[in-house]
Amino acid sequence: MPAYESPAESAQPTATGGEGVPVVHPLELTSGVVKLTRTLCDVPSVSGDESLIADLIETALRELGHLEVVRNANAIVARTTLGRAQRVVVAGHIDTVPIANNLPVRVVGEGAYRELWGRGTVDMKGGVAVQLALAAELVAPTRDVTWVFYDNEEVASTLNGLGRLSREAPELLHADFAVLCEPTAAGIEGGCNGTVRVHVRVPGETAHSARSWMGTNAIHAASEVLNRLAAYQPASIEVDGLVYREGMNAVGIRGGVAGNVIPDECVVTVNFRFAPSRSVAEAVDHVRSLFHGFEVTVDDAAPGARPGLDAPLAAEFTEAVLALTGGVPAPKYGWTDVARFAELGIPAVNFGPGDPLLAHKDNEHCPASQIEICYTALRAWLTA
Template sequence: MRPALDLSSGVVELTRTICDIPSVSGDEHAIADAVEQALRAYPHLEVVRDGDAVVARTQLGRDERVVIAGHLDTVPVADNLPVRVVGEGLHAELWGRGTVDMKGGVAVQLALAAELEAPTRDITWVFYDHEEVDSALNGLGRIARTRPELLAGDFAVLCEPTAAGIEGGCNGTLRVEVRVPGEAAHSARSWMGTNAIHGASEVLARLAAYEPASTEVEGLVFREGMNAVGIRGGIAGNVIPDECVVTVNFRFAPSRSLEEAEQHTRDLFEGFQVTVTDAAAGARPGLDAPLALDFTEAVLEVTGGAPAPKYGWTDVARFSALGVPAVNFGPGDPVLAHKDDEHCPASQIQLCYEALRTWLVR
């Protein structure tokens, strides 16, 4: 039987421990068991299990409630576990799957959940499953659909990797398939058909000429992007293809609604059949909310710097859809997420722990 987690072991050691527990998406049961068992040892927490998600809440009757969330799963291991520690103390780096995305953030959550018996605000700690796979399986989304009361709050922090900086909101994402029709023919008599792959040059030309916008939203500038991310077509080596499909991904500022983003994309590819295959709205930064202002002030006292936009899509959008302002804040360079050389400085894990603690006790 796997030993119980020691939530008082320090956030760096705790990160190392939980990284080494199997937790690839779809195999989160062991880590969810370990998290649940550890949190149930603290009488100031009410603990709820939902599938392989664990929610722990204080019930102190405070005027405000904050939600602090992180996912338990990782992408598949690439011969980069168990965790390897390079260096010593806060100069050390933890190398291995999950050190960036996002066991450092989860360790900060666990340590503070155990330690803070009487925070100045009530806290809901959320540890959820299936973040790294299809959004329909996402544990936070499941809770939002079936038990939204567990996510109720005045402000939320998602401990996604941000290199210990505050990243407000997130871009939305829209994925479409642009179909180019053709007419099949034998390649020896190509003039008798219409080559759909050749016809796709017009789609690619529009993409090459497209100038993405940079849009200021609540003081943060979000960069958009419209890019081909896949192309398919062709039947056989001697057949003129009768169809070519270009997959396009539009990353759009949170000032656009999903409907506006879709219409913008359809306008760009007017004359072609456009089919939406995946879509998720962005989230406005919400940094002007009173709790967000207090959070920013407290965190920057410890970390320095200034808030920045989150260009990728994250689960802050799920909180935004529930009417809860949310930001991203956690240890680890997001550029290293999912890479074989994934690694995180111990100092960033400690810094995020200290910054969140400062905010939650003042």
């Protein structure tokens, strides 16, 4: 379809100034949730470089008189303090994976078929825009709300801003229920898979490549690791009524000393996505058993989260949202920070605009209608 820009959206929120310096305008939280999504996406915020977008969010929220605002590094927490019987956390991360020539955002199509194309439109600035628009609008929600905007979600779990908040200021996250605005195509996705990343080391012995028989080629020997992965049959495991699909994949490989040297080491990096019925320890044991005979070192790990849809507030939220959007709850295959809320004893669900199958892809794009649906559904529940 041809590109289309409405008059309200035709002005780019960011532009390139002298010597490549971005010119950034303040966030207009009441400009409309779709336009706000575009504005947020056009502010680059690759993991580790979120200070600019965090500054913009903090400034905009501090102008609202009904919220208490706290900043922790590049995470922003804004809370109502109305003394309601229940408190809900609504959270989203403000970082993205690296840009791939897919900014500034393009608007494609018209009317009900309008789409935003560009980095962050799916994962997950559409969800962040929903948060910000509602944070500005809902002066007196029927439940107290804690709006959380955090950094470094797309990198190692040790850097995660929500994890840092849970360690350094856990009182800011106290709640009866949490909604994580990760992309779900405007549906409800319960729980999440866990993740373990390991390095599988294959040893060899160096030699001159002209006399290769004097050594042992570690890269050649790594074929055994790859063969085991190719033969591996991932499981689909039902947990509390939702079926989670597991996966075990090589995601990196390194080896080699020089162009004329037989390599004495090859390391295959493997990522195991496991159902939330397994603990991290059980997942690591499973990986080690698959690569028995090789040295396996754990690089990163995070537990999954069971669906938790039977918790009263989770059930109430799910019923209210699905009454507007239709569909049935589904499992979240990727890892998300609902797992951190689960560790804190807070029931949580994933709910946000954007097809998760498009997350991190160069052609990332999101229907404007999904952003509007999520805004409408979350607003209805918080004001019911």
